[in-house]
Amino acid sequence: MKKIIAIVCFMITVQSLLSQININLTVAGRPPARLSDWANRRDVLTLIMGSSQAVRFDVKIKTEIKTLDGTVIGATNLNTAKTYTPLAGASTILNALDVLPLENIVFTGKHQTALLKTGKLPADNYMICVQLVRVPDYAPASAVTCKTFYLAAYQLPTLMLPSNEQELNKSIAQSAITFRWTPVVPASTTPVTYRLLVFEILENQKDVQALRSNQPLLDKNIVGTTQFIWQPQLSMMPYTAAADSLNASPQKGKKFIWTIQTLDNLGQPLNQTDGNGESMSEPKVFFVIDKNVAGKKKE
Amino acid sequence: MNKTIIVLFFLCCATSVIAQVPKVSVSGTMGISYEGYGLDRNPAGWTGYTPRRPWNQVRFNFMPNFQFGKNFSLPFNINLAALPTNFAGPYSGFIPGGPKQNFKQWMTNPVNNIAVNPKYKWAELQLGTQYLRYSELSTGDIGVFGAGFDLKPGQYRIKFFTGTSQPGINYFAGPPLPGITGAFKRNNWMFQIGKEKEDKYEVAFNFAKGKDLISSSAPPPLTIKPQEGFVISMITNVHFNKGWYVKLEGAQSVFTTDLNTASSLLIKSFEPFIKAHTATIRDYAATGSLGKKGKNFDIGISSKYFGAGFQTVGYPYLQPDRLDYTINTKLNTWKNKMNIVASLGQRVNNISNTTLKANQFIGNLNWFTQFNDKWSLNVNYNNFGFQTASGLNPYGIKNVSNDLGISPTYTWSNTKMMHLLSLSYNYSKYDERDVLTGLTTSNNTHTALLTYVPSFFTKDVTPDFSLMYFYNDVPMAKTTLATLSSGLSMPVAKKKVQLRGQLQYNLTKLNSFKSDNNLIASCSVDWKITKQFSWNTYLSTNYFKYGNSVIPAGANYLESTCRTGFQYKFDTKKNK
Numbered sequence: 001m002k003k004i005i006a007i008v009c010f011m012i013t014v015q016s017l018l019s020q021i022n023i024n025l026t027v028a029g030r031p032p033a034r035l036s037d038w039a040n041r042r043d044v045l046t047l048i049m050g051s052s053q054a055v056r057f058d059v060k061i062k063t064e065i066k067t068l069d070g071t072v073i074g075a076t077n078l079n080t081a082k083t084y085t086p087l088a089g090a091s092t093i094l095n096a097l098d099v100l101p102l103e104n105i106v107f108t109g110k111h112q113t114a115l116l117k118t119g120k121l122p123a124d125n126y127m128i129c130v131q132l133v134r135v136p137d138y139a140p141a142s143a144v145t146c147k148t149f150y151l152a153a154y155q156l157p158t159l160m161l162p163s164n165e166q167e168l169n170k171s172i173a174q175s176a177i178t179f180r181w182t183p184v185v186p187a188s189t190t191p192v193t194y195r196l197l198v199f200e201i202l203e204n205q206k207d208v209q210a211l212r213s214n215q216p217l218l219d220k221n222i223v224g225t226t227q228f229i230w231q232p233q234l235s236m237m238p239y240t241a242a243a244d245s246l247n248a249s250p251q252k253g254k255k256f257i258w259t260i261q262t263l264d265n266l267g268q269p270l271n272q273t274d275g276n277g278e279s280m281s282e283p284k285v286f287f288v289i290d291k292n293v294a295g296k297k298k299e
Numbered sequence: 300m301n302k303t304i305i306v307l308f309f310l311c312c313a314t315s316v317i318a319q320v321p322k323v324s325v326s327g328t329m330g331i332s333y334e335g336y337g338l339d340r341n342p343a344g345w346t347g348y349t350p351r352r353p354w355n356q357v358r359f360n361f362m363p364n365f366q367f368g369k370n371f372s373l374p375f376n377i378n379l380a381a382l383p384t385n386f387a388g389p390y391s392g393f394i395p396g397g398p399k400q401n402f403k404q405w406m407t408n409p410v411n412n413i414a415v416n417p418k419y420k421w422a423e424l425q426l427g428t429q430y431l432r433y434s435e436l437s438t439g440d441i442g443v444f445g446a447g448f449d450l451k452p453g454q455y456r457i458k459f460f461t462g463t464s465q466p467g468i469n470y471f472a473g474p475p476l477p478g479i480t481g482a483f484k485r486n487n488w489m490f491q492i493g494k495e496k497e498d499k500y501e502v503a504f505n506f507a508k509g510k511d512l513i514s515s516s517a518p519p520p521l522t523i524k525p526q527e528g529f530v531i532s533m534i535t536n537v538h539f540n541k542g543w544y545v546k547l548e549g550a551q552s553v554f555t556t557d558l559n560t561a562s563s564l565l566i567k568s569f570e571p572f573i574k575a576h577t578a579t580i581r582d583y584a585a586t587g588s589l590g591k592k593g594k595n596f597d598i599g600i601s602s603k604y605f606g607a608g609f610q611t612v613g614y615p616y617l618q619p620d621r622l623d624y625t626i627n628t629k630l631n632t633w634k635n636k637m638n639i640v641a642s643l644g645q646r647v648n649n650i651s652n653t654t655l656k657a658n659q660f661i662g663n664l665n666w667f668t669q670f671n672d673k674w675s676l677n678v679n680y681n682n683f684g685f686q687t688a689s690g691l692n693p694y695g696i697k698n699v700s701n702d703l704g705i706s707p708t709y710t711w712s713n714t715k716m717m718h719l720l721s722l723s724y725n726y727s728k729y730d731e732r733d734v735l736t737g738l739t740t741s742n743n744t745h746t747a748l749l750t751y752v753p754s755f756f757t758k759d760v761t762p763d764f765s766l767m768y769f770y771n772d773v774p775m776a777k778t779t780l781a782t783l784s785s786g787l788s789m790p791v792a793k794k795k796v797q798l799r800g801q802l803q804y805n806l807t808k809l810n811s812f813k814s815d816n817n818l819i820a821s822c823s824v825d826w827k828i829t830k831q832f833s834w835n836t837y838l839s840t841n842y843f844k845y846g847n848s849v850i851p852a853g854a855n856y857l858e859s860t861c862r863t864g865f866q867y868k869f870d871t872k873k874n875k
């Protein structure tokens with residue numbers, strides 16, 4: 001009798017194991033801060049669902065986002081979540097679009113507020129836990145698998161020198177102009193490249209129009225530092241002596257617009273969905289003027 | 300295409316009106332200019348220096364303002380370039396030899412401007428490409444090709460404009476490299492309603508929207524996402540007696556950073572203006588300033604807040620998630636012989652805590668004193684500091700910049716001429732801390748400039764001379780730069796031709812490498828053929844020869860720029 005009971009127990013256990021689905025979750029240690037960007041990149045999150053021949057039921061993906069102390073800050077609304085039919089005896093590969101469908105994830109408290117305002121969660125370490133549940137009773141169909149990740153949005157550099165609308169002395173600027181900017185925050189785990197771009201604003205051009213339509217006078221990649229000394233090798237003499245010329249009068253001198261484009265280690269813009277999508281910092285303009293002429297005119 | 304027809308229609312109307320009405324005055328300018336660029340690099344095949352201007356470019360401008368009587372004016376603003384040279388933005392990659400732009404793309408390319416703004420009394424029609432600035436937080440940076448109006452009946456202000464800020468551009472990988480970034484077609488509209496009394500008050504509401512059409516480019520851009528944004532703002536400006544003023548603006552934006560994402564019921568839409576997706580964010584911004592402007596004393600406090608999710612299509616380069624506050628002051632004293640301009644401010648980045656909080660301190664001081672007829676002194680000091688917490692790194696970022704400049708000037712004269720001698724010295728120190736090692740790198744720069752400008756009372760020749768010394772010291776790199784420069788300006792041919800020339804020699808030395816030599820020569824000839832018609836020519840050449848700091852040793856290049864153009868100045872009023 002004992003043998004029969006043991007055999008029955010064994011068979012039940014085996015059947016139970018066979019009807020479970022194995023899942024394997026991988027998450028990038030430092031994924032994009034904007035959660036909606038996860039779906040655009042296949043390397044951010046992958047869930048491999050491997051089921052045995054015995055699996056004959058539909059499942060839903062139950063996802064929870066937790067802080068490291070275990071507090072759940074966001075979870076799938078299973079009632080509206082998509083239903084999947086595992087392929088018996090085969091593996092299915094899913095990504096962030098399936099595992100973290102933002103239209104079905106309900107966040108709470110300050111995290112919900114931050115997400116609605118910014119599309120990002122507050123900078124912190126988080127844990128994502130995934131489990132498959134059966135339809136319709138939501139009974140567990142797989143073990144819970146968790147992975148931790150760190151979220152912090154990159155803030156692009158702020159341009160410091162030359163400051164906005166600063167007037168530089170022609171006699172110095174024609175030999176050297178010092179550019180300074182603040183670094184990307186937080187410091188990236190891989191080196192970022194600061195692409196320094198300087199454009200001349202021609203007559204009858206608006207500032208941003210020059211940036212969007214001219215060839216840059218300087219296009220320099222800089223790694224590891226936030227300063228560059230440019231030797232322009234330009235005659236800063238205005239094109240014409242016409243005093244009514246908008247950007248090229250002796251008093252106003254020449255006008256330039258500069259910006260920094262921040263690139264990741266693959267040479268791609270660091271923040272592709274923030275603002276202009278090109279990871280270009282807010283540009284600033286500066287003048288190169290002949291201070292002797294300007295001084296005389298003032299007198 | 301319809302918009303193009305409207306523009307052409309107006310051009311025809313304008314021409315016919317001019318032909319019919321005899322009393323018409325015209326002001327403004329028109330002209331054509333050619334710019335040529337040359338670069339000769341040696342040894343052959345060396346690519347250490349890249350061209351930085353288009354090889355050839357022709358620009359045309361037509362900007363007359365036809366005034367019919369007192370009430371009707373017809374200003375044109377047409378600026379065209381023969382070749383696209385776009386580098387940044389969605390048009391980037393349009394280069395000679397690559398795929399051509401179609402007519403619509405050419406019309407809306409920011410390198411070209413085609414606009415006409417007929418105005419009758421308080422009503423202005425706006426047609427073509429317009430760079431309209433409604434307010435600091437709604438729209439202002441981007442040119443939109445379309446149609447709209449600006450009405451100012453009495454104290455009321457009603458403005459509306461709709462059009463396309465960029466057409467659809469297909470992604471193109473190349474060759475020629477770097478290919479074309481591509482763009483989605485973006486349609487914009489903007490509306491303002493308000494009341495204003497000049498120099499007294501202004502109250503207005505602004506609405507601005509832009510939306511990309513997903514199907515407008517095939518293949519679509521690789522890195523740019525289709526977006527949609529809507530912003531509503533309110534501005535209040537009040538000017539009080541004795542120069543006091545208050546300026547305020549508050550705004551809310553609803554922005555979808557990627558229209559390819561799914562619609563969402565969890566995020567509140569702002570219908571009928573914008574429907575929420577999972578990539579939709581909503582945030583606030585505000586600016587305010589308060590101060591007093593006077594003849595000898597100005598003081599002002601200004602503050603700007605941009606929430607982390609605040610984005611507008613009208614200012615695509617705006618940096619959100621920050622709080623700035625600044626105090627500015629200007630003082631003229633000692634019978635206007637002393638002038639002090641100072642500002643002090645702080646910027647806090649990441650107020651939303653979506654990344655590490657960063658603090659920036661910014662301080663500037665410029666102090667000018669005219670001691671007597673001969674002596675004057677200018678002192679300036681700039682400081683900024685930037686600091687963040689360490690985050691995952693052992694140390695936080697800490698950058699500190701200090702710049703001090705002292706510039707005494709001495710002038711003296713006799714019966715024939717006046718002399719100006721100016722010395723300027725600037726010391727700059729920039730410290731950067733490494734977040735992994737905690738070590739601080741100091742970057743020190745010394746700059747000295749001596750300028751001499753003689754002015755002759757009886758001659759028209761104006762020469763100037765300057766000598767500059769520049770030294771920069773960072774670990775592993777010491778750079779010394781010396782520049783000798785001289786300029787000359789003089790009128791000839793009964794003052795119909797203005798000649799100007801400049802010669803500049805630079806010597807650069809990096810560490811123990813052999814010195815680099817650089818000679819820059821430039822001149823301009825401005826010939827006033829008639830009162831209205833002028834011919835301006837500008838020539839510049841730059842020869843640079845490396846010592847042995849680059850491979851191959853002795854590499855050199857000759858860069859030359861030539862620009863010549865005719866300009867006609869309309870001025871019928873003066874003729875009469």
